[in-house]
Amino acid sequence: MAVLPVDVQGVSWPSEAQPVLRNLTWRIAGDGITAILGENGAGKSSLLRLVAGLMRPAGGTVTWGGATTPPAAIRWVAQQPQFLRASVATNLWFAALPLPGRWSAKRKRIAAVLERVGLAERANEPALRLSGGERQRLALARAWLAQPELLLLDEPTANLDPGATAAVERLIQEMRSSGIRIVMTTHHLAQAARLSDEVVFLADGEIAEQTPTRQFFAAPKSVAARRFIRSETPWWFRLPE
Amino acid sequence: MNHALEALSQALTLVVRWDETLASIVRLSLEVSGSALFFGALLGLPLGAVLGATQFRGRGLVVALLQSLLGVPSVVVGVVVFLLLSRAGPLGFLGWLYDPAGMVVAQTLLVAPLVAAITRQVVEGARERLAEELTMMRLGFAERLFALIYDCRFSLLLALFSGFARAASEVGAVMIVGGNIEGMTRVMTTAIALETAKGDLTLALALGIVLVGIVATIHLVASGLEALARRRAEG
Numbered sequence: 001m002a003v004l005p006v007d008v009q010g011v012s013w014p015s016e017a018q019p020v021l022r023n024l025t026w027r028i029a030g031d032g033i034t035a036i037l038g039e040n041g042a043g044k045s046s047l048l049r050l051v052a053g054l055m056r057p058a059g060g061t062v063t064w065g066g067a068t069t070p071p072a073a074i075r076w077v078a079q080q081p082q083f084l085r086a087s088v089a090t091n092l093w094f095a096a097l098p099l100p101g102r103w104s105a106k107r108k109r110i111a112a113v114l115e116r117v118g119l120a121e122r123a124n125e126p127a128l129r130l131s132g133g134e135r136q137r138l139a140l141a142r143a144w145l146a147q148p149e150l151l152l153l154d155e156p157t158a159n160l161d162p163g164a165t166a167a168v169e170r171l172i173q174e175m176r177s178s179g180i181r182i183v184m185t186t187h188h189l190a191q192a193a194r195l196s197d198e199v200v201f202l203a204d205g206e207i208a209e210q211t212p213t214r215q216f217f218a219a220p221k222s223v224a225a226r227r228f229i230r231s232e233t234p235w236w237f238r239l240p241e
Numbered sequence: 242m243n244h245a246l247e248a249l250s251q252a253l254t255l256v257v258r259w260d261e262t263l264a265s266i267v268r269l270s271l272e273v274s275g276s277a278l279f280f281g282a283l284l285g286l287p288l289g290a291v292l293g294a295t296q297f298r299g300r301g302l303v304v305a306l307l308q309s310l311l312g313v314p315s316v317v318v319g320v321v322v323f324l325l326l327s328r329a330g331p332l333g334f335l336g337w338l339y340d341p342a343g344m345v346v347a348q349t350l351l352v353a354p355l356v357a358a359i360t361r362q363v364v365e366g367a368r369e370r371l372a373e374e375l376t377m378m379r380l381g382f383a384e385r386l387f388a389l390i391y392d393c394r395f396s397l398l399l400a401l402f403s404g405f406a407r408a409a410s411e412v413g414a415v416m417i418v419g420g421n422i423e424g425m426t427r428v429m430t431t432a433i434a435l436e437t438a439k440g441d442l443t444l445a446l447a448l449g450i451v452l453v454g455i456v457a458t459i460h461l462v463a464s465g466l467e468a469l470a471r472r473r474a475e476g
C-alpha cells in the first residue's frame with residue numbers, strides 16, 4: 001500500500017475548541033527532505049505524530065495514498081527514542097520481526113544496517129548504555145531496516161554535540177539518497193538549510209509558509225517566518241526588517 | 242526464657258543434622274509450592290501480560306478484580322477448593338482431597354493472582370514507555386506481547402519468586418485441603434502450626450528456620466540475579 005501522497009485535510013488538534021493545529025491542510029508528496037520549522041508549541045511534533053498515525057485529529061482527516069489507515073511503510077523516530085532492555089542487535093531483531101522475508105536475509109540486513117550507522121562493533125552491547133548520538137543512530141537503523149517510503153524525524157539532533165549531530169545528518173542524507181522521503185522537525189535553522197529541500201513553517205497552528213529552502217532563507221514570505229529567522233540568527237547575519 | 246533458648250538450640254541441631262522427618266516435610270513443601278508456582282505462572286504470566294499490554298473496555302474492572310483477589314485470605318481459598326474437591330463437589334471424582342494434588346490446586350489459586358498482578362503492573366509500565374515505538378515497528382499483538390515480556394524479563398523473575406514465597410508461607414489453604422496428614426500432606430507451615438499447638442517447639446522452630454531460610458535465600462538470589470542481569474542489560 002502506497003504511503004504517498006499523505007493528505008492532511010482541515011486538521012485540528014487536540015480539540016476544535018482550543019486547537020494547537022487549526023484547520024491545517026498539507027500534502028506530502030514527491031521526494032527529498034522537508035523541514036518543519038516553528039516556535040516551541042507551534043505544533044511541529046503533533047503534526048508529525050498525526051502524519052505517522054500515532055494520533056487522530058480532533059477535526060479533519062489524514063489519508064495515506066488515499067487510505068484512511070496508516071500503511072506499514074512509515075517510520076517515525078522520536079526526539080528521545082526508547083529501546084527494549086536488550087542489546088543493540090536484539091532491538092533490531094525485534095524491529096525485523098514483522099518484516100517480510102526469510103530470517104537469513106533479515107540477519108544480513110540487520111548486519112548491513114548496523115554497519116551503515118557505525119554500530120556494528122557495539123551490536124552486543126545494551127542499547128540503554130549507548131550515548132545520545134548512538135541512540136539516535138540506532139533509532140535511525142531501526143527505521144532504516146524497514147526501508148520505509150516515508151520517514152518522520154522529530155528533532156533528530158536535539159541535545160547532541162556537533163560531532164554526533166554531523167554523524168546523524170550524514171545518515172539522514174544517506175537515507176534520502178536511498179530514496180526515502182523524509183519529513184523532519186528541527187530547531188536548528190542551519191540544519192534545515194543544510195539538509196532540507198523544502199521548509200514548512202508553522203505559526204499559530206497553521207502553515208504560514210511552504211517554500212523551497214533556499215527561497216525560505218533568502219526571502220521568507222510571511223511576517224512570522226521573517227521574525228522567526230531574525231530571532232534565531234546572529235546579529236551580523238540578520239535580514240532587514 | 243531458658244525453655245525458649247533450649248528449644249532453639251535443639252531446633253538448630255535438628256536442622257544441622259537434617260533430621261529425616263524434617264527433610265521429608267521440607268521436600269513435600271518444595272514439591273507442592275514449586276508445582277503451584279509452575280501452574281500459577283502458567284496462568285498468571287499470560288493473563289497479567291495481556292492485561293498490561295492491552296487497553297479495552299472494562300479493563301479497569303478486570304484489574305480491580307485481580308487486585309482484590311490478592312486480598313482473599315488463604316483459608317477462604319482453602320474452603321472453596323475443599324468444596325470443589327470434596328466427594329459431593331464437582332471435582333470430587335478426581336480424588337484430590339487430602340492429597341498433595343489438591344494442595345497444589347489451592348496454592349495455584351493463591352499464586353496465580355499475585356503473579357498476574359505483578360506482571361500486569363510491570364508490563365503496563367513497559368507499554369507506557371514503549372507504546373509509540375512498538376506501534377511504529379508495526380508489531381502484531383503476539384510480537385508486541387513478546388517484546389514487552391522480553392523487556393520486563395528481570396522484573397518478572399521477581400514476580401515468580403514472590404509467587405513462590407506466597408505459596409511456601411501460606412498455611413490456611415493447605416491445612417483445609419491437605420488435612421495435615423503425617424507423611425502424606427504435612428508441609429512446613431501446617432507442621433509448624435500443629436507442633437506449636439502440641440507444645441513441641443523444637444520441630445516447629447526447626448521448620449520455621451528452614452522456611453525463613455528458603456524464602457530469604459530465594460529472595461536474595463532473585464534480587465541478586467535481577468540486579469546483575471539488569472546491570473548487564475542496561476549498563
